[in-house]
Amino acid sequence: MRSANPADLALPFGFGRRVTGAALALAIAALILVLFTSILSVSVAGSSASSTVDLPHLLRMTAIQAALTTVLSLAAGVALAWALNRLKFPGRDALASLFAAAIVAPGLVIAFGLIAVWGRAGWVGDFFGLFGLEWTGSIFGLHGILAAHVILDGAFAARVLLTRLDAVPASRLKIGQSLGLSPLKRFMLIDWPALAGSLPGLGAIIFLLAFTSFPIVLLLGGGPANQTLEVAIYSAVRLNFDLEGAVLLALAQLAFCTLVIAPMLYFTPDISVGGSTADYHWPQTTGANTLAIGVLGLGLAGFAMPLVAVLANGLGPGLSNVLTSEAFWDATWVSLSIGMSSALLTLLLALGLSLGRSAFNSPFARLTVGLPAYTYLIVPAVVLSLGFFLAVRGTGVRPQSAAPFVLITANALLALPFAMAVLGPALNAIDKRYARTAQSLALSGWQRWRYVEMPLLHRELGLILALGFCFSLGDLGTISLFGTNEFATLPWLMFRALGAYRSNDAAAIAALLLILTFVAFWLPTLVFKDKRDA
Amino acid sequence: MLDLKNVRFAYKGMEHPYDFTVQVQPGEIVLVAGRSGSGKSTLLDLIAGFRTPTSGSVRLDEKDLLPLPPEERPVSILFQNDNLFDHLSVARNLALGLPRGTSPADETAAITEALDQVGLPHYGDRIVTQLSGGQKQRVALARTLLREKPVVLLDEPFANLDAETAEEMRQLVKQLTNKQNWHTVIVSHLSEDAEVLADRAYWLENYSLAEA
Numbered sequence: 001m002r003s004a005n006p007a008d009l010a011l012p013f014g015f016g017r018r019v020t021g022a023a024l025a026l027a028i029a030a031l032i033l034v035l036f037t038s039i040l041s042v043s044v045a046g047s048s049a050s051s052t053v054d055l056p057h058l059l060r061m062t063a064i065q066a067a068l069t070t071v072l073s074l075a076a077g078v079a080l081a082w083a084l085n086r087l088k089f090p091g092r093d094a095l096a097s098l099f100a101a102a103i104v105a106p107g108l109v110i111a112f113g114l115i116a117v118w119g120r121a122g123w124v125g126d127f128f129g130l131f132g133l134e135w136t137g138s139i140f141g142l143h144g145i146l147a148a149h150v151i152l153d154g155a156f157a158a159r160v161l162l163t164r165l166d167a168v169p170a171s172r173l174k175i176g177q178s179l180g181l182s183p184l185k186r187f188m189l190i191d192w193p194a195l196a197g198s199l200p201g202l203g204a205i206i207f208l209l210a211f212t213s214f215p216i217v218l219l220l221g222g223g224p225a226n227q228t229l230e231v232a233i234y235s236a237v238r239l240n241f242d243l244e245g246a247v248l249l250a251l252a253q254l255a256f257c258t259l260v261i262a263p264m265l266y267f268t269p270d271i272s273v274g275g276s277t278a279d280y281h282w283p284q285t286t287g288a289n290t291l292a293i294g295v296l297g298l299g300l301a302g303f304a305m306p307l308v309a310v311l312a313n314g315l316g317p318g319l320s321n322v323l324t325s326e327a328f329w330d331a332t333w334v335s336l337s338i339g340m341s342s343a344l345l346t347l348l349l350a351l352g353l354s355l356g357r358s359a360f361n362s363p364f365a366r367l368t369v370g371l372p373a374y375t376y377l378i379v380p381a382v383v384l385s386l387g388f389f390l391a392v393r394g395t396g397v398r399p400q401s402a403a404p405f406v407l408i409t410a411n412a413l414l415a416l417p418f419a420m421a422v423l424g425p426a427l428n429a430i431d432k433r434y435a436r437t438a439q440s441l442a443l444s445g446w447q448r449w450r451y452v453e454m455p456l457l458h459r460e461l462g463l464i465l466a467l468g469f470c471f472s473l474g475d476l477g478t479i480s481l482f483g484t485n486e487f488a489t490l491p492w493l494m495f496r497a498l499g500a501y502r503s504n505d506a507a508a509i510a511a512l513l514l515i516l517t518f519v520a521f522w523l524p525t526l527v528f529k530d531k532r533d534a
Numbered sequence: 535m536l537d538l539k540n541v542r543f544a545y546k547g548m549e550h551p552y553d554f555t556v557q558v559q560p561g562e563i564v565l566v567a568g569r570s571g572s573g574k575s576t577l578l579d580l581i582a583g584f585r586t587p588t589s590g591s592v593r594l595d596e597k598d599l600l601p602l603p604p605e606e607r608p609v610s611i612l613f614q615n616d617n618l619f620d621h622l623s624v625a626r627n628l629a630l631g632l633p634r635g636t637s638p639a640d641e642t643a644a645i646t647e648a649l650d651q652v653g654l655p656h657y658g659d660r661i662v663t664q665l666s667g668g669q670k671q672r673v674a675l676a677r678t679l680l681r682e683k684p685v686v687l688l689d690e691p692f693a694n695l696d697a698e699t700a701e702e703m704r705q706l707v708k709q710l711t712n713k714q715n716w717h718t719v720i721v722s723h724l725s726e727d728a729e730v731l732a733d734r735a736y737w738l739e740n741y742s743l744a745e746a
Contacts, residue, residue: 171613180605
């Protein structure tokens with residue numbers, strides 16, 4: 001007979017998890033406080049100086065582009081999800097996972113791909129040239145920013161919404177088919193109710209992503225008229241050396257995110273992009289099929305063309321030059337090591353906070369432990385980076401020498417809300433199903449993790465590692481304040497190549513970055529397969 | 535008479551196909567029982583047209599049903615769940631069972647009558663989420679009445695109901711089948727359904743039906 005361990009009796013159930021969760025939450029909160037104080041101290045110290053920042057214009061511009069991005073991305077997402085749900089063809093699942101990867105595709109690469117297609121010397125220009133015509137359209141400006149955002153966020157929305165449509169029970173589809181519902185009625189009565197609940201939360205995420213978007217606006221903004229807060233902060237620090245202006249902008253961004261975006265994220269849905277649950281296909285009319293094929297073709301062309309352009313241009317003449325350059329291999333090593341460290345830190349923080357949060361009974365304690373994980377929602381990349389920059393500078397250390405630590409920490413904090421959104425619902429489901437059994441068997445926290453939670457969370461753990469790694473790999477916001485000639489990541493190297501008009505080099509780096517991102521996104525999800533059905 | 539003759543069907547990877555032969559007379563209730571995964575719901579899918587057999591025939595009064603898509607078959611089907619659209623009122627759910635172009639006055643009259651028949655008068659304005667499990671199944675039966683289809687398929691319709699409500703529903707199905715001359719096929723694992731409801735019962739085993 002197993003004798004009771006005195007330690008088990010002395011400690012209440014889940015004690016270790018609660019302590020770990022609370023300690024991590026406290027550490028993150030303390031770090032944010034330090035960064036915030038650093039920002040505020042510059043603000044107070046420099047309050048007498050004058051700044052040229054046009055705050056109302058920046059706020060208006062940022063909010064307008066984010067709102068337009070949200071509406072257009074949701075519309076594109078609904079249309080694409082609908083088309084994918086209706087059509088059955090070989091490669092459908094591969095296409096759906098390509099859309100899922102949009103969330104991690106580096107914005108800088110997508111923007112570059114758009115220029116390769118729609119820019120003056122791009123594919124469209126070449127096509128016009130075949131007929132002796134000149135392409136006068138420009139990809140730079142608000143429409144370019146919107147196009148890049150809709151490509152990324154629309155594809156991501158499509159993947160999330162497709163999960164909802166594929167989860168409509170077969171019995172409901174059969175009833176609808178038996179009743180002879182028209183394609184429009186089918187959409188209104190069956191699809192829309194399945195989608196509607198996800199739209200506010202998904203819209204909030206897209207608004208946040210667009211509001212805090214950095215590389216796309218930096219590359220496609222086309223000048224101060226289309227600048228957003230994030231880019232303005234970068235310009236103030238790196239180009240104008242106007243720290244006071246940067247701090248003012250950072251505070252405005254903080255205030256806006258706290259007051260507007262954080263409450264919106266109350267609606268945040270489960271962003272898990274898991275497999276399909278549909279087990280019945282209701283064939284539809286030829287007209288609806290044609291429409292679905294048209295929508296999917298258009299969406300695929302819009303999404304895939306910039307990616308194909310990046311690969312076609314990148315895997316060309318500039319490739320050998322890049323592959324033989326020492327700077328490229330240095331940047332690759334930095335990107336990979338920071339990406340892996342950041343992914344691991346994201347996973348540990350997400351696990352510690354999520355397990356800790358679920359071990360508390362009080363809703364207030366759960367909220368308090370979970371809250372610091374959502375730092376990014378109120379402190380976006382460039383603001384976080386500015387805080388680190390000022391805090392490190394305040395200690396007398398050269399900011400660049402702290403860069404690896406800052407990049408790992410900042411990127412992990414940026415990926416954390418997404419990791420929590422993946423882990424939270426899965427942990428809740430396990431808790432609901434097995435908590436009482438585990439408790440009645442008096443399983444220790446470790447046993448519970450080893451035998452119950454870890455085997456059931458395989459897919460989520462893989463997804464979190466992939467998200468953490470890819471977010472870090474594509475980051476330009478944090479590195480933009482810390483990057484130097486000696487310390488560069490791949491996106492920073494590419495950005496510098498663009499700035500120096502070495503477009504062949506930039507194209508090759510973009511292609512390699514894209515390949516690396518997609519491989520890194522899919523690899524962990526293949527290794528960490530779902531064991532629930534095993 | 536609903537007549538299935540050697541209706542064969544196999545899912546991908548199945549070595550042996552299902553082979554169904556069964557007849558159902560008007561006003562008769564035939565029950566099909568069997569273990570989970572034995573193919574009971576597949577049988578209903580084949581009658582309703584959700585799946586296409588590889589061979590065999592499905593006829594109603596000599597009319598071949600196989601060329602018809604599900605929406606054109608003279609068949610109504612009821613599942614354990616999800617028969618109704620939760621965000622619509624009871625009346626709107628029922629109206630979906632009426633022919634296109636029914637006038638509003640006729641629609642109201644037909645819905646009122648159908649609700650009366652299933653013992654839910656004045657429920658038209660209710661939202662589906664306000665109904666109990668038994669009431670939902672009654673509303674679904676009311677829609678079946680409105681559709682006026684002679685073949686009624688019931689897929690574990692009482693499995694989620696308490697004993698008393700399930701018993702009431704059995705009586706209602708029996709009464710409506712007799713009155714409307716439905717050819718009713720019910721798939722169930724409840725022994726009460728076989729004892730109380732069925733005129734004939736079949737056991738589905740080894741991919742085919744054997745009279746119990």
